[in-house]
Amino acid sequence: MTRRRLVLRSLAASAAAIAAPPLLAQDDKSPITLLVGAASSMDATARLIADHLHQVLGRPVIVVSKLGAGGRLALGELKRAAPDGRTLMFSTSSLFAIYPNIYTKLDYDPVADFTPIGCVCWFDVGVATGPMTGAADMKQLLAWSKAKGKGAVYGDAPGAGSSSHFVGIATALATGIPWEAVHYKDSGVGVIDLSSGRLPTLITGTSPLVEMHKAGRIRIVAVSGEKRSPLVPEVPTLVETGINVTIQNSAAVYAPAKMPRELVDRLYTALMPMLGKPEFQEKMALWGMTPYPMNGLQLAASLADERKRFDGLVKASGYVPEAL
Structure with a gap:
C-alpha cells in the first residue's frame, strides 16, 4: 500500500x-x-x-x-x-x-x-497589381500577362529563393503565363514601383500591400495561403481563383x-x-x-x-x- x-x-x-x-x-x-x-x-x-x-x-x-x-x-x-x-x-x-x-x-x-x-x-503572401495592368482581379491579370508575353514580369520581395519568388514560379507553371521574376530585397521599393506603374505585378508579404490596397492605389488580387488573409478577407486565395497553388x-x-x-x-x-x-x-x-x-x-x-x-x-x- x-x-x-x-x-x-x-x-x-x-x-x-x-x-x-x-x-x-x-x-x-x-x-x-x-x-x-x-x-x-x-x-x-x-x-x-x-x-x-x-x-x-x-x-x-x-x-x-x-x-x-x-x-x-x-x-x-x-x-x-x-x-x-x-x-x-x-x-x-x-x-x-x-x-x-x-x-x-x-x-x-x-x-x-x-x-x-x-x-x-x-x-501568406499577396499577389498585387497596379495601374500598369488595370486588372481588377486575378483573371484579368492573367489575361493581361498572356497578352503581354515576355514583358509580363513580376516583382518578388524579399528576393530570389523566397516564398514570394516561388509563388510566382508556381503560378506561372500552373497557368502557363510567361512570368519572369524581378527581385526586390525590400517590399517597400516594390510597392512604390507597383503603384507608380513601373511594375505590373508584385508578390510579397500581404501586410506591406494593405495600405495601398485600401487606398485604391494597387489591388491585391489573390493570397497564397490555405485560407484568406485576416488583413484582406475580401481577397480570394489562389485556389479560389482557380489556380492550384498554396504556399504559406x-x-x-x-x-x-x-x-x-x-x-x-x-x-x-x-x-x-x-x-x-x-x-x-x-x-x-x-x-x-x-x-x-x-x-x-x-x-x-x-x-x-x-x-x-x-x-x-x-x-x-x-x-x-x-x-x-
Missing part, C-alpha cells in the same frame, strides 16, 4: 510538472535568449513570445536580433548552443523547408541540427539538437497558452498572421512535407540552386 501511494505521488508530481511550466524555473533563474533572424513582424512577434515566456517561466527572456544571410546567422548561433533551454530561436519555415532546396551547400542539417518546439502562426510560411520556436524530451514538453506547454489570448490574436491579425498551434512532432512532419513540395517545385521550374 505504501509503495502504491509513492507511485501515485510520483505520477502526480510528474503531471504537475508538465501542467505547470513555472517549475522549469525553480532551480535556474538564468536568462533565456530568443534569437530572431528577421525584422518587422517576426521581430515584434518574438518580443510577444519573450514577454509571455517570462511571465510563465519566471525567467528573463531576451530577444536577440541577429539579422543577415536570410536568417542563417541566427540559425548558426542556435546550432552551436547547448540544448539546455537557455537558447531558442523564433524562425519562419523557409530556413528548414526552402533553403535546403535552393542552396547547393548549407552549413546545417535542417533535421539533425535542431529540435522543433512548437508552431506559433502561419502567414509557418513561424515557430526551435531549439538546438538533442534537447531532452521533458524540456521540450515543458517549453511547448509554456508557449501554447499565448495563442489563445485575444490580445495576441488581435496583434497577429494586424500583422497578417494567424495563430497555428502544432507540437514539435507535428511541426517536424509539416516541415518534411514542405521540403518535399519545394523540391518538386524547384525541379519543375528549372531553378538553379545557388552556392553560398
